[in-house]
Structures are given as C-alpha cells and as structure tokens.
Amino acid sequence: MGNWLPGWSSGGSLGVPPMPVQKLEKSVQVNLEPDEKCLSQTEVSSVPSQKLEEYIQANLKPDEESLKQIDQAVDAISDLLCNDVMINVLKVAKGGSYGRKTVLRGCSDGTLVLFTGLFKQFQDQKKYQDNLLDLIEQRLKSHEKYKKSVKRKLSLLEVQVSIPGQSILLQLLPTFNPLCISENPSAQVYQNLKRSMDQVKASPGEFSDCFTTLQQRFFEKYPGRLKDLILLVKHWYKQLQDKWIITSPPPLLYALELLTVYAWEQGCQTKDFDITQGVRTVLRLISQPTNLCVYWLDNYNFEDETVRNNLLHQLNSPRPVILDPTDPTNNVGKEDWFWQLLAEEAQEWLNSLRLNTAHEPCWDVLPMPFFITPSHCLDKFIKDFLQPDKVFLNQIKTAVDIICSFLKETCFQNSDIKVLKIIKGGSTAKGTALQQRSDADIVVFLSSLDSYDSLETERSQYVQEIRKQLEACQKAFDLGVKFEISKWMAPRVLSFTLESKSLKQSVEFDVLPAYDALGQLRSDYTSRLKAYKKLTELYASQDSFKGGEFSVCFTELQRDFIETRPTKLKGLIRLIKHWYKQCERKMKPKASLPPKYALELLTVYAWEHGSGTDGFDTAEGFRTVLDLVIRYRQLCVFWTVNYNFEEDHMRKFLLTQIQKKRPVILDPADPTGDVGGGDRWCWHLLAKEAKEWLSSSCFQVEPKSPVRPWKVPVVQTPGSCGAQIYPVVGGVY
Structure with a gap:
C-alpha cells in the first residue's frame, strides 16, 4: 500500500497516538519499536470517507x-x-x-x-x-x-x-x-445482586466484573467488521482525549463500544456493511445524548419484579442511558457532563465535507430500541423519536413551497397548459410524517389532462417535461436536485431529492401529474358519483387496468380521510409505520410487502371499531393492528364515506370488490384500489413479524398481564355499514 496521507508509512505500525493513551493510563510503559513511537498525528476526522477502511487496516487493527x-x-x-x-x-x-x-x-x-x-x-x-x-x-x-x-x-x-x-x-x-455451574443467569442472580448492593452500599455497576463471562459471550456473536467499526470509534475517542488534555471516565470507552453494537443491530445486521454509513450512524447517536436510552434483554428482562423495578428506574433516569447488557445496575453512559463534549465533536465530524461524500448518510436508527420499549412508554417514544418538531415541518414546508412555486409560475409558462391546482399529499400533508424522514407528494392537476385515458397515455411526457424544466431552472432557484433514475420506460412519477441552502437536510419528492376527475366541486356527492362511475366502467372494460391506477386523481380525499383524525391516532399511525420500516429492513432480499397505506388504513379501521376515543391506550391500539395483520387471510375492510351501496352501479361494483380473495382493504377515496391485494403482496411475511412482536415489551403491563387487543371484526359487511343488501347468488352475502 502506498503512502496516501502525509506522514503515513505503509511499512510501520501506525495506530493510536501516544498522548491519549498516556493520559488514560499514566502507568503504561510500552516497549515499542522506534518507528512505532512516531505514530501518525493525523486526525481520523480528516480522513476521506472512502479511505476509512484502509485507515483501519493500516493503523488500528493489531497484528x-x-x-x-x-x-x-x-x-x-x-x-x-x-x-x-x-x-x-x-x-x-x-x-x-x-x-x-x-x-x-x-x-x-x-x-x-x-x-x-x-x-x-x-x-x-x-x-x-x-x-x-x-x-x-x-x-x-x-x-x-x-x-x-x-x-x-x-x-x-x-x-x-x-x-x-x-x-x-x-x-x-x-x-x-454468581453464575456457578449455569452459563445463563437466572432472575435469582440479579435479585441477589441488588440485595447485596443494598447491604454493602455498593455503587451501581460495582460488581459488573462478576459478569465478565457474559460480556465475552455478548461480543463473540458479532462479526469482525463490526469490531473494525468499534476500533474506528475508539480511536476517534482517544484522539479527542489528547485534544482536550483531560482524562474521561473509563466506562465511556465501553459505552461507545455498546453504542456501536446497538447502531449495527438496529440499522444493519449484515456482515458486509459500509464503514462510512456505520460511523455516521454512531456519530449521529452520540450527537443526541439527551435522547439516548440503549439496553438489551439478552441476560435479564422485565419478568422478575426486582429486575423490572430496577430497569424501569434506569429507563426513567436522566439520559444518556446505556446499560451494560450483563448488569442491569450498570449505566456505563451516565457521565452526562462529558457527553456534551463528545456530542459537539461528533456533530463536527458529521458536518465535515469528507464524511458527507458518502452515498448513503447513515442507517435508520433511533436513540432508543422499539421492540423492548415498555407499553407505558410508547406515547413518549412517539413524541421523542417519531413525531416531527416544528423546525422539521417548517423545512418541509419551505421545500414544498419552492417546488410548488416552480410548477405554477415557471414550468409551463411557455405553453398553453395550465396548472389547475396543486395538492400536497403523502404523509406530510396527512400529518403522519416520521421524524427526520422527509418525503412529500405533490400532485399537479393539468388542464391538458381531461380524462383517465389521457392521464394514462400522456402523463409520462409531462413527467419528462417537468424534469427537463426543473433541470434548467436549478441555478435560478439555487437548488441542488438529484433525480432518481426510473426503471420504467414511461415513468408515472418524477422522484427526486431536493437540497437547498434554506434546508438543513434533503427532502425526497414525488411529483405526479393528474386529471382533475372531481373538478372544483370535490365535496359535491353528484360530482364524485360521476367520477367514480367513469372510473369503474373503465376498470370493468379493460383487463389491463390495475386497481388504484388512477388513485392520484383522488389525492385530496385520501389526504382528508387521514388528516382529519385525532392527533393521538396519527401518533399510532406513526408507530405502525415505524414498525413497518423495521420489518422491511429485515427482509433480505427485499420482499414485496403490502403498501404502507394499507397499514395506515388498517390502523384507522382498528381505532374506529375498537376504541373511537381520543384517549385510547396506544399499546392496545398497536396490539390490535398487529392482530389484524396476523389474521390477514380473513380481512375485508372498506368505508362508505365517499362512495356507498346506494346507487345501483356502485353497489354491484363494490359487491364484486369485497368478494375478492382476502385480504381486501379498499381505498376509501378510490373504490378500484384494493390495497389489501389478495395474493399480490407478501402479507405472510408481515404476519410472521407481527407474531414475533407479540412477545415485545410493548405489550407487557405485568408478566402475567399482557396487553389485550380491542375486539375488532376482521370482516366488514354491507350490513355493518347500514346498507340493506340481500344475498347474492353464488356470492358471500
């Protein structure tokens, strides 16, 4: 390997600069070879991201x-x-x-x-x-x-x-x-630990060395590449000690190791991962110490009362909390005064241009694990980690306004095409956006699209025109736009990422051309009935017509269906979406899971039929949605807020829809859109995950008192909606 940074030698053993080690361990007198006394003083934060792996191998890993x-x-x-x-x-x-x-x-x-x-x-x-x-x-x-x-x-x-x-x-x-013959600790071991600590007034974690065997076993299961990432984080930490000329608490080194393990477990779990993504994830966690609450249930859990009380005490104590996975009394991240220094340095490295060259910024990891969050902490979990703050929402609004202004005033200014209206859709408009996950749908209703057929045949050319105009106007708008290459010959949506000086982060956009099927009187029942009749007739006449193909035309109704719901229900939807994302990340290779919109609708349905109140129990709502997912083979769910069984044509169409192979979940804004999809998606994989989650701490009030789901019917019938429908020959009803 050649010398690619000044002062680095490919032949020498370059590693930890001596000053940090001398400050941490003043008694160390290491007998090193002469060339090893001249260690590189290059700060790891100045190493280009593409060279980090080479840096680890050349300078940090021992022979x-x-x-x-x-x-x-x-x-x-x-x-x-x-x-x-x-x-x-x-x-x-x-x-x-x-x-x-x-x-x-x-x-x-x-x-x-x-x-x-x-x-x-x-x-x-x-x-x-x-x-x-x-x-x-x-x-x-x-x-x-x-x-x-x-x-x-x-x-x-x-x-x-x-x-x-x-x-x-x-x-x-x-x-x-304390383990004696058994390799696995029993609840009795931790009961004895707590009682003994009280008797001799021992400090928290004072007996953690008794569980060294368990620590060994805990780290043995992780891949070597993860330990390379740990070396990089530790090396950065030791260089900071030299920079500050102070000695930090020894447990912090162990805390950073555990935090790195947590980042990989929650965000990756693959052996061949990108080192830069890993270090960015760890740094992002370090930069928010007042939110950190990290723990494992490998050796202890909430079942025993003594251990549970101690755990709950730890979880409610000031952050950061990073519990030793072998000793529940040992919070190795408790030196909060020192974390502020680390947080500032971590943010500085994150902001560095060298590290920002990474293709993927970081893994999707929250500062607190979801699976083992106690049921009574779910509302706080949503508030702290899932619900966007006003700053974030203002960033989204700024980004949306930039694009909307461009579409209205610039994009079609040299043509006869008029922008009839622009509707903001997606999770941002519905009020269910997740924290730090910026996405927005912008639906552009164009005067030249005057039917479903015209939308089908012409939308790809409008997508291409919008892209062309947006590329030409980038400099004028001071935008940084990165387009996603579509796999389709005739794309129906323009997907891109917007970066602007006014934004602290990028925002992912989907711009969709649409036909104004509802006209300017979208709230008028007659207008909706005409629009739906045309849609269902087209659906019945064309074998190639896929259900929900023109749901973009009904974006306003989709948005209003969710947006008008209680705030707490939107919080539950956020929780379900976060759960869905975790399930999606586990699917290797990527599976064809049901759309998130199906889970949103299922959450609304669970609340409507199981609670209907603003002050419901979040754990019960979460448990109910998972129960419905598990029973997906029976699901038949629909609404009659925008269409119903009163008109003869629509009644016949809906009866056909709800007799399809289960699960059936009809889009309340588009009767052709069955987001349940029968066999179209891999519901069985989602159901498998839901079953595994039933053992989560989210659903445990007490060990023998699990959270129960609401009583919600899995099959909805026209009769349950008040429609007087007589049995259909050969049908279900």
Missing part, C-alpha cells in the same frame, strides 16, 4: 501474530495464579477491550478476572478483595518474570503485558462467580 503472543503471556499469568491453592481460582475470564476482542494497535486495556472459591457471595468481594489482591501481588512479585511489571494503585493491581508493537495493561480482579 494477529502479536495478539497470539499476548494471549500466551496472559495464559502464563493465568496458569501461575490458578495453580496457587491459597487464591483458589475456580475459573478465569478475560475482559476489557482484550476480552471483547476490540484491542487497538499499540496500547490497549484488559482484565483478567479470577473467579475464586474464597468468595461465596457478592458481599465477600466487597469485604475481602483488597486482601486477596495483596496475596496475588506477592505471588507475582516473587516471580522473576513479573516483579518489574506489576503495579499496585490503591484497589487496582495491574500487570503490563508487552511485546514489540503491542501492549496490554492487564488489570487483575479476584471476583465472586
């Missing part, structure tokens, strides 16, 4: 052969102490960066945990650990090989393990083994 030699040296110390009957070592575990296999090249930390039979309970460790450390120190210093490398600092006993190019400052910890 495998060096680690083998370190292992041999540590094993020799372990064997020496295990053979001493006075210490009575029953088992040994390796912890710290060394045990988690996240060692940086050069200097790193580690622990050698000695589970001793002399400690029968947690309290013994508190009372007698110093005495046992004295004995261990004597044993090591009596050995010629170790007497110069052992150092005692108050209650710490450290051994320097060094070979050329690599050094581990190994902390020796005699501890109580």
